[in-house]
Amino acid sequence: MKKWLVGAGIVTVVLLAVLPMAVSAARSAQTVSVSLSEFKIKGVPAKLKTGAVTFQVKNAGKFPHDFTVLFGPVKWKSGTIAPGKSKTLSANLKPGAYLIVCEQGAGFHISQGMVAKFTVGTFDFQTFKWKA
DSSP: OHHHHHHHHHHHHHHHHHHHHHHHHHHHOEEEEEEEETTEEEOOOSEEOSEEEEEEEEEOSSSOBOOEEEESSSOOBOOOBOTTOEEEEEEEEOSEEEEEEOOTTTTHHHHTTOEEEEEESEEETTTTEEEO
């Protein structure tokens, strides 16, 4: 009986030490749901936090679209997303300004307004650098 109580006590102590870290990590991860259609990118917030982010990108339009970071400290391309399909993209964001576009149609979708932007961190006007 004593061995069982000691074992249960050890398990409890380990769970109390590890569980808050797991919950904290889960809270700090960001998930952004994005919808692409003619000729809009919806769901991208104006500001995101540094660190892990997952973009769940759905093409709600009639034509192929993509989700490409044209400018920013971290770049990615989703590749073409067919109508009605989705892709999940993960990134580790660093401080800076980001410009997202849909590059389909040799720039035609960009010219029609498929542009979104967000920032991570704050811009320091004294140093002209982004900070977390």
